[in-house]
Amino acid sequence: MSRPGPPFRSAWPYRALGAALLLALLGAWEWGARHSGLSALVLPAPSAIAASLWQGLRTGYFLPHARATLSALLLGLAGGGLAGLAIGIALAESPLLERVLRPYVVVSQVVPKLALAPLFVLWFGFGIPSTALITGLICFFPLMENTFTGLQQADAQRLQLFRMLGATRWQTLVRLKLPQALPAILAGLRMAVVLALVGAVVGEFIGASQGLGAVVIAAQGMMDTALMFAALVLIAAVGLLLYQATLWLERWLLRPYADRS
Amino acid sequence: MQRPEFLSRRTLLAASAGLAVTRLTGAAAPAAPALGKITVAGWSKPISEITNLLVEPEKGFFKARGVELAYLPGAGGGDALRNTLSGQGDVAFTDPGSFFMALDKGEKLTAIYDIYPQNVFNVVSLQSSGIRTPADLKGKRIGVYSLSSGTRQNLLVLLHQAGLKESDVTIVVTGLLNFAPLLQGQVDATAATDTGLAVGRRKGLGAVNVMQVRDYLNVSSDLFVVRNEVLVQKKALLRAFLQGYRDSAAWMMAHPDDAAALAVKVAIDGTQQDANLEVIRLRNASAQPSVPGQPLGAFNLASLQKAADAYRALGLVQHGIRVADVVDVSLLPAA
Amino acid sequence: MDAMAGAAQLAGDAFLDIDQAVFAYPGRAPVVDGVSWRIAAGEVHCLVGRSGCGKTTLLQLAAGLLRPQTGHVRMQGREVVAPGPQLGFMFQAPTLLEWRTALDNVLLPVSLQRRPQPADVARAQALLDQLGLGGHAQRHPRQLSGGQQSRVALARALVLEPALLLLDEPFAALDAITRAELQDDLLRTCRQRGTTVLFVTHDITEAVYLGDRIAVLQAGRVADDIRVDLPAPRTQAMRHDAPFNRLCARVRASLDGAGA
Numbered sequence: 127m128s129r130p131g132p133p134f135r136s137a138w139p140y141r142a143l144g145a146a147l148l149l150a151l152l153g154a155w156e157w158g159a160r161h162s163g164l165s166a167l168v169l170p171a172p173s174a175i176a177a178s179l180w181q182g183l184r185t186g187y188f189l190p191h192a193r194a195t196l197s198a199l200l201l202g203l204a205g206g207g208l209a210g211l212a213i214g215i216a217l218a219e220s221p222l223l224e225r226v227l228r229p230y231v232v233v234s235q236v237v238p239k240l241a242l243a244p245l246f247v248l249w250f251g252f253g254i255p256s257t258a259l260i261t262g263l264i265c266f267f268p269l270m271e272n273t274f275t276g277l278q279q280a281d282a283q284r285l286q287l288f289r290m291l292g293a294t295r296w297q298t299l300v301r302l303k304l305p306q307a308l309p310a311i312l313a314g315l316r317m318a319v320v321l322a323l324v325g326a327v328v329g330e331f332i333g334a335s336q337g338l339g340a341v342v343i344a345a346q347g348m349m350d351t352a353l354m355f356a357a358l359v360l361i362a363a364v365g366l367l368l369y370q371a372t373l374w375l376e377r378w379l380l381r382p383y384a385d386r387s
Numbered sequence: 388m389q390r391p392e393f394l395s396r397r398t399l400l401a402a403s404a405g406l407a408v409t410r411l412t413g414a415a416a417p418a419a420p421a422l423g424k425i426t427v428a429g430w431s432k433p434i435s436e437i438t439n440l441l442v443e444p445e446k447g448f449f450k451a452r453g454v455e456l457a458y459l460p461g462a463g464g465g466d467a468l469r470n471t472l473s474g475q476g477d478v479a480f481t482d483p484g485s486f487f488m489a490l491d492k493g494e495k496l497t498a499i500y501d502i503y504p505q506n507v508f509n510v511v512s513l514q515s516s517g518i519r520t521p522a523d524l525k526g527k528r529i530g531v532y533s534l535s536s537g538t539r540q541n542l543l544v545l546l547h548q549a550g551l552k553e554s555d556v557t558i559v560v561t562g563l564l565n566f567a568p569l570l571q572g573q574v575d576a577t578a579a580t581d582t583g584l585a586v587g588r589r590k591g592l593g594a595v596n597v598m599q600v601r602d603y604l605n606v607s608s609d610l611f612v613v614r615n616e617v618l619v620q621k622k623a624l625l626r627a628f629l630q631g632y633r634d635s636a637a638w639m640m641a642h643p644d645d646a647a648a649l650a651v652k653v654a655i656d657g658t659q660q661d662a663n664l665e666v667i668r669l670r671n672a673s674a675q676p677s678v679p680g681q682p683l684g685a686f687n688l689a690s691l692q693k694a695a696d697a698y699r700a701l702g703l704v705q706h707g708i709r710v711a712d713v714v715d716v717s718l719l720p721a722a
Numbered sequence: 723m724d725a726m727a728g729a730a731q732l733a734g735d736a737f738l739d740i741d742q743a744v745f746a747y748p749g750r751a752p753v754v755d756g757v758s759w760r761i762a763a764g765e766v767h768c769l770v771g772r773s774g775c776g777k778t779t780l781l782q783l784a785a786g787l788l789r790p791q792t793g794h795v796r797m798q799g800r801e802v803v804a805p806g807p808q809l810g811f812m813f814q815a816p817t818l819l820e821w822r823t824a825l826d827n828v829l830l831p832v833s834l835q836r837r838p839q840p841a842d843v844a845r846a847q848a849l850l851d852q853l854g855l856g857g858h859a860q861r862h863p864r865q866l867s868g869g870q871q872s873r874v875a876l877a878r879a880l881v882l883e884p885a886l887l888l889l890d891e892p893f894a895a896l897d898a899i900t901r902a903e904l905q906d907d908l909l910r911t912c913r914q915r916g917t918t919v920l921f922v923t924h925d926i927t928e929a930v931y932l933g934d935r936i937a938v939l940q941a942g943r944v945a946d947d948i949r950v951d952l953p954a955p956r957t958q959a960m961r962h963d964a965p966f967n968r969l970c971a972r973v974r975a976s977l978d979g980a981g982a
Contacts, residue, residue, distance in 0.1 A: 165472040167492055247562055251573065283817050290785065290805040293834045301834075305821045334561040340534055346465050347535020349488035349701070382821045382862040 128196025138173045151387070170352040179356035188360060194336040196364070198254045199326040202261025207318060210266045211311070214273025219299065240328055249332035257337065259331040264325035266319040272314025309383060312376045319372050323365045395538050421454035423624045426457040428467040428476025430609075433460065435654040435663045436582065436670050437480075438646045439635035442653055446638065449631035454624065456631070464609070468496075471478060478628065479612045484540040484703070486612050487695055490713060491704035495615040497715045498628040500629050500684040503608035503673040506601035508541035509584060510698070512576035513569065514594050521549035521598065527575040530561035530568050537608070538578040540703070541600050547697045566592055581669045591664065605677055606694035607687070617714065630720045632703050633683050640671045736760035737918045738886060743783055743793035751872065753779045754790070755942030761935075763885075766912065766919040768933035770926060770973065776942040777922045782886050784920055785809055797886060810879035810917075812892035816871035817876075818863040825852065825859040828877045842881070849877040853907050869900035873907065880911060887912065887919045891894070902934045902958055905931055909956060926977070931956055938976045946976040 134140065152172045158164075159171035166174060182188045213231070217224040240261055246256040280303045288298045304311075330339025338361050345354035439456055443449055449456040452677050459475060461467045464482035468489050471479035480502065489496055508562075510529070512518040518527070524546065531539040543553055561568045561577065566587040569577045578683065579587070584597065600606075639646045647664035650657035655661050677687040688710055695708040728982050742898045746752040750751040753776045769777045782788045783795050786809070795802045809846035810831075810876040828846040830836045836848060838846075850859050853873040863871055879887060889908075893901045909932065912919055923929050929936050930950055950969060952960060960966050 165494055166470075166491060167494060168469055168473040189575055227700065228972060243564055248567055252559065252568070270804060283815060284819070286787075287813070287817050288834075290787065290809075290811060291831050291834050292807070297834055304817070305819070308821070333560060333562045335534065336557065340560065344534035345484075347533070347539070349465050349468065349485055349492060351469075382864065384864065 149375070167349055167351045170355060174352040175355040176357065178350070178352040180360055181351070182356055188338075190343070191235075191336055191338050191341050191357075192360065192364070194254060194340075195313050195326050195330065195338045195361075197336065198257040199261055199322050199368075201254070201258035202326060203265050203318060203322045205258065206265030206322075207269050208314030209262070210269030210271075211273050214270040215277065215299070215358070217270075218274050218277035219295075231267075233272065234263075239263045239325070240332070243329055243332040249270075253331045253335065257326055257334055258341070260329040261322050261325040264321050268314045268317040268321065269311070272310045272317075273307060276310030277303050279310070280306050286333065291338075297310075309380055311374075311381065314371065316372045316376065320365060323361065323368065329362055370385075393407060413597070419451060419627075421455065422453035422454040422583055422627050423588040423621065424457060424625075425449075425478060425624065425628045426459055427475045427480055428444070428459045428465045429480045430461050430467045430482070432655050433458065433653065435647075435650040435657045435666045438598075438654060438657075438667060439639040439652045439665070442635070442646070442649050445649060445653075446635065447608065448635040448638065449628065449633070452627040452631040454628050454631050456628075457648055464537065465535060467614065471612065476624070480609060481612050482537050482540070482609055483607055483691065483694055484493050484537065484698065486713075487698050487704050487708055490708055491706055496612050497615055497713055498610045498616050499618070499625065499715050499718045500611040500632065500687070501607050501676075501686045502610060502684070504605075504677040504685070504687060505608065505673040505675060506541065506544075506599070506605050506667035507581045507608045507669070507673045508538060508576050508578065508600040509586060510542060510545060510576050510583065510598045510600070511566065511569065511587075511592075512596045512598075514596055516575055516596070516610075518576055518596055518598075520649050521545050521551065524549070524576060525555050526555045528559055528573075530559050530577040532578075532583075533560055534560065538580065541606075541708060542578040543701050544606065544694065545598070545600050545603055547701055553701070557578075569595075577706065581665050581673070583667050585669060586662070589665075604693055604697065605687075605690050606697075607677075607691065608673060622718065626718045626720070629693070629718055631685065633720050636671075636674055636683055639667060640674070643667045643671065686714055686716060687716065701714050732978050733740045734756060735761040737765075738784060738920065739794070739796040739799075740780070740784065741794040742835070743780075743795055745779055745783055745790050748810060752791075753942055754783060754857065756793070757939075757942070757944055759937055761918055762922060765934045766921065766932055767832055768929035769939055770919065770940035770977065771892050771930045772938060772977070773924070775939045778890055779923050780939070781890055781920065783871055784886075785888055799846065799855055807831070808885050809886035810882065810886070811888040812872075812879050812890065814894055815848045815893045816863070816868075816875040818871055818874055820863050823860050823862060824855065824874045825864065827863065827874055827906070828881050828927045829836055830878060831882050831930060834962060835882045839907040844917065845883075846881050849880055849911075850874070852911060853877055855954045869904065871957065872896060872900075872904055876904070876911075880917070885918060887917050889919065894923075894925075901928070903952075906956075906958070908932070909973065913955065926970050926973050927961065930966060930973060931961065936973060938973065948973060948976065 156172050157167055159166070172237070213227075219226060242246040243256070243260050245258055250256045250259055284302055284306070285298070288302050293301070326337070327342075330337040331343055334340045338357050341357040342354050345357060389553040412682040427440060429437065431437070439448075440456070444457045459470055461470060464479075466483035467476065467479040468485050470476040470495060472489070486498060488495065510521075512523070518524060529542060531542060533539070541560065542558070546552065546556065559568075559574055561574065566577055566579070568574045570592075581648075584592075611629070618625065643664060646667050647660050650667070651660055654663065675684060676683065676685050677690065678685070692710040692712070695704075695710050697706045699707050740757055740759045743754055743757050744752050745754040755776075757780060769780065771777050779788065783790055784802070786795070786804045786806070789803070797808070819830070822830075825846055826833075827845070828849060829838050829842060832842045832846075840862075847859060848858055849896075853876065855870060855873055855877070857869065858866060863874070867876065873893065891903050896904065905928065907926070908919075911917075919932075921929070921932055930952075933950050936948040936950060937944050938948065948969070952965060952969070
């Protein structure tokens with residue numbers, strides 16, 4: 127017996143509700159900031175943040191910083207993601223490797239990468255290289271784990287089909303196991319994208335001169351809390367865009383896997 | 388702004404800050420009748436530089452004046468000021484740059500004590516680079532601790548004295564790497580502090596050129612800053628607090644070895660006693676008044692005004708600041 | 723044809739020759755316990771039996787997925803050691819790859835061996851046309867009904883033009899009407915190519931409709947060997963006639979008698 131579905135059929139009533147909620151929250155914040163007597167440097171009003179955001183966008187101030195953060199993010203995502211994919215495949219195909227490497231993988235995950243960030247800056251230079259490296263390390267685990275799990279899910283009947291057709295091990299991996307694991311891998315990618323943004327921004331806190339994370343730190347030093355919030359709004363916007371892009375990619379790639387349309 | 392609203396907000400914020408604040412009450416010295424509690428919002432974690440604040444449980448300088456002292460750690464002078472603005476701290480231990488920029492944003496603040504009248508910032512370069520004066524920095528890559536740190540702001544002031552703008556150099560955030568990028572040639576010069584340079588020397592920095600910012604514009608390194616309402620409400624308590632602070636600073640100057648030994652216990656970075664001693668000696672030197680003969684804590688309004696003007700010229704503040712209007716010397720303890 | 727098939731068998735040049743095959747999983751009693759069976763080229767033989775009688779295992783022995791502990795399995799005189807392209811098969815489930823089109827699924831046996839040539843693609847398309855799926859070649863399996871997926875699986879089994887087709891209850895999950903249509907499709911395409919077929923089923927009417935001979939299996943042995951002498955090509959109307967039902971009754975009796 128399935129649960130009763132949502133009350134509206136199209137998406138617009140939900141979007142309207144969401145927008146109304148957002149406006150209500152912003153209104154309460156604006157009222158609170160103006161009447162509570164709290165300093166604008168501690169909690170700026172949404173109107174001040176919007177002004178700072180507009181100013182930064184209009185003068186193009188944010189552009190090089192956004193570009194730096196996105197570069198580090200995409201580099202790290204690509205590198206860490208591919209490494210995660212490769213190691214996931216290796217561990218799934220070789221039980222020996224899995225037994226031997228598994229503890230090291232877990233340890234690498236448990237140690238907080240951001241605590242190692244100053245060391246990375248020391249070893250690999252400051253700016254985009256070390257930020258991308260931190261981001262890559264953060265993206266590695268979700269993709270590795272999801273690839274591994276996805277590959278284990280290959281069902282016995284299809285495996286037998288391939289065996290009977292005389293497929294080599296490589297063919298079975300590339301033409302059966304990986305496509306079958308694609309939904310799991312894409313779920314891992316979705317997770318990694320969000321983590322990558324956090325990793326890139328916080329990595330920039332520590333050792334970067336350019337980037338949205340660097341803007342946050344600089345704004346704190348300039349006592350410009352409105353600018354700091356504006357940078358955070360931009361970071362959130364970037365995160366939403368990336369997540370949505372990943373969803374679209376997933377939907378497009380997984381169209382054949384979906385149920386009868 | 389109504390009074391009752393203000394008080395209830397303060398209580399709420401103070402209660403939530405209770406977890407972060409270090410109680411520094413002690414049972415050592417005989418106490419004067421209790422006047423109240425002062426929370427100092429600092430710019431750092433409890434480090435050996437501020438040993439005189441951290442030894443309160445053992446020494447009781449503030450208790451002797453009737454003040455219960457608490458310390459709220461922070462990450463930079465801006466943080467210290469923000470904590471004070473939100474009411475979690477009563478007095479900010481902050482730098483003039485953050486002070487000016489907060490004033491520029493319309494905050495009602497007053498400086499009541501000059502903690503380190505001597506400037507402690509410098510710019511270090513390898514002897515082979517040939518950088519001897521600020522003008523030589525034009526077109527060079529200069530490392531700073533972070534974009535929000537005093538090293539960057541004081542570097543800008545130094546450049547301004549030589550007629551240079553921020554766009555004439557390339558500023559690179561190197562973090563607290565203790566001169567490694569300088570030694571590896573990734574930057575041409577590094578903006579640092581006296582304590583940072585001391586640590587670097589101990590770790591084998593070698594022969595370097597050092598330009599002291601104080602040789603060009605000797606702007607104070609740190610001040611005690613309060614909100615105007617607090618100044619009005621708690622004059623007597625603040626006066627007692629400043630007396631206690633002066634006593635503690637005087638003690639650290641007279642007994643640096645004792646202070647270094649105690650720092651091993653109370654400071655988070657105090658593991659090596661000889662390193663502590665070096666840091667404490669440097670801080671004692673920077674606490675000396677810039678005009679000889681003046682008592683501890685006295686302001687040099689002329690150099691502070693010059694610094695404010697430099698900030699205005701650098702574009703770090705939008706409006707001019709009259710330093711005399713935002714400094715109150717009436718709470719300073721008599722000599 | 724009856725006499726000729728019988729003569730070919732006697733002459734010993736059977737297409738598929740299972741000779742006293744015995745197979746047991748380690749530590750268990752034999753699942754196939756001394757089965758001898760011969761299929762002549764072009765014939766359709768059906769295996770019926772209750773669940774657990776060893777028919778799927780026997781099929782796997784014929785395919786070369788398993789090797790008998792004693793006895794031999796020979797195809798065209800040569801020992802069967804591994805599955806190969808001379809073999810086509812269908813499982814109980816269509817087992818299609820959802821992320822490829824129907825045409826790609828049909829071409830799977832080809833594409834695993836080599837790059838599909840235009841001739842292969844044409845052959846695959848022709849198979850789909852023959853099975854009534856010509857317009858669905860670019861659809862994905864999830865967009866097809868159960869019956870359509872089974873047809874694609876059948877086309878896949880036939881794309882390499884195998885000499886021997888092994889089927890393990892391939893139509894069991896379909897409704898009666900679709901099942902009947904697919905039975906006709908199977909017979910038509912196999913007769914046309916002269917494919918030899920070994921068909922495992924638990925459905926007696928299906929066995930009688932499809933088969934030239936029926937082997938009743940019980941506890942790993944052939945309990946009965948029934949010749950089906952209905953005329954070819956079969957039509958659905960035959961299901962209502964007396965000869966058909968007599969044969970069904972005979973198989974039924976054999977099963978009941980075989981069952982303990």
